[in-house]
Amino acid sequence: MSISEPLPLVSRRTVVEEWMRQFQDWLCQELEAADGGTVRFQQDAWQHPGGGGGRTRVLQHGQVLEKGGVAFSAVWGTMSEQAAQLLLMPDPGYFATGVSVVQHPRSPLVPISHMNVRYFEAANGEAWFGGGLDLTPIYVDVEQARWFHQQIEAVCALHNPAYYPRFKQWADEYFYLPHRQETRGVGGIFFDRLMVEKDGSFDALFAFVQAVGQVYGRSYSAIMRQNADLPYTTEQKQWQLVRRGRYAEFNLALDRGTRFGLETGGRTESILMSLPPQCQWHYNQQPAPGSPEAATQQWLQKGINWLLEPPISTC
């Protein structure tokens, strides 16, 4: 390029897409290292018919992770009227990029985890960020749940003191199974449609979303390392399979991202990589009163302030 040509304009979407791509690389390395370093994520690259595509990475049969997925995508095009309505899009023309993550560990003593960061632009110029992370222990370790929330709260506080309380409550509402009257796990944060300009500058919102991605990688890999070698029983493994059934119920019947993806013709294997490698459903199974399983079930409710010591149950 000669010196007289103007530098090419780097659009916001290019900047976010590039960060998402690098974040996927970084996160896969973090998780591989926490898994023990002997098993790698395998990548499938795919193209989106409208434009763009993605890199779906899955680690199966790891030392800690039985099945883990870290999916990057950056897609654009024109969505159907129905899809635009579902997604509250101001315009059917869109650009979307994000990284979506679900980890299913082998051990019932290592929690399932989920994280998602995403950025949308509508053809009318509106742009917004969304994201969240949440932890689904098979057995709730109250101290660890508090530590997890503390990490998130600290990151939120650096960006906006209102974020943690607002987005923690949003997660309580979102990661909830009404037909079971229980939360998916101990929650975390969830946020959507953080509008560029209206809710903060592009730089501020983007910095927050980057921090959300990083706190997930740091805190979940720490939990993996901390819990991976704890011995467990076949009864505990059994309870894990039942709790994974609830996870599948949430993802298939309730999760808006999954439903939106399936209904709008997304790549099925990338969307459903979040499903557990194995799970079980028994008719009307109830944990025995006073058992550790019953104790966990008591923590699966909205409105618990995990930052307090000891956390106060809303029972």
Next chain:
Amino acid sequence: MSISEPLPLVSRRTVVEEWMRQFQDWLCQELEAADGGTVRFQQDAWQHPGGGGGRTRVLQHGQVLEKGGVAFSAVWGTMSEQAAQLLLMPDPGYFATGVSVVQHPRSPLVPISHMNVRYFEAANGEAWFGGGLDLTPIYVDVEQARWFHQQIEAVCALHNPAYYPRFKQWADEYFYLPHRQETRGVGGIFFDRLMVEKDGSFDALFAFVQAVGQVYGRSYSAIMRQNADLPYTTEQKQWQLVRRGRYAEFNLALDRGTRFGLETGGRTESILMSLPPQCQWHYNQQPAPGSPEAATQQWLQKGINWLLEPPISTC
């Protein structure tokens, strides 16, 4: 009652409800006998807050059936506006009775089966029947699939020659996973809103629905007996767990009955008794070309005329 008193008026809903109850008894006996007779269905009776209730019966750890459910309910009340819209109800006041059945056998060589018969009355006087049955083999046995469709076709033909082709096509459309581009199994029949008076007399439609229930009991218990003792391999059991994952996908993400039940506050354990006892999801698993698993997958498509010999694939 003295001779001069008039006989009490027996309403249609009472007649249908009573048949549904007896049908549940009969079907449980048929299935228990085909299972080997040593394990019984266990019953949970429950009350509906609006009015009525149900008897959910589940057989677990049978000789042939790993988990089988036969649920009867007769409920009435006033549904929410949202529920009335979902169900295309002409009026939120309703009476509904039915029997719903899903069987998950142990052996991968015994197909999963489903049957449902139902009767609705709206408070404005409109009344209708619905129902259906379908077979989900883990490995498609073309002869058995043909025999199953022949039994259904013969019963339909006695009532209305248009029923089988119409309702078979309806089942192809209904028991379909768009995100997998595959049918749930080899299908059967599905019908809804057979309106009393408009689509046939009450007696004629009710007789048809009874016949549908009976052909399910007779044909599925015959298939259980025929296939239960066939030896199978661990690879075949493995494939069953994957196919059961697809079954869970259908029921949780697509089945209107399940979604309606969960969204309107039905009894969760009765609704989700249809879920498989165990299942698996592997990322991007594809059967090896030329394998029996690949052969089965080729049969999982709409529009196959199973009555023809040999059945013609629409590939």
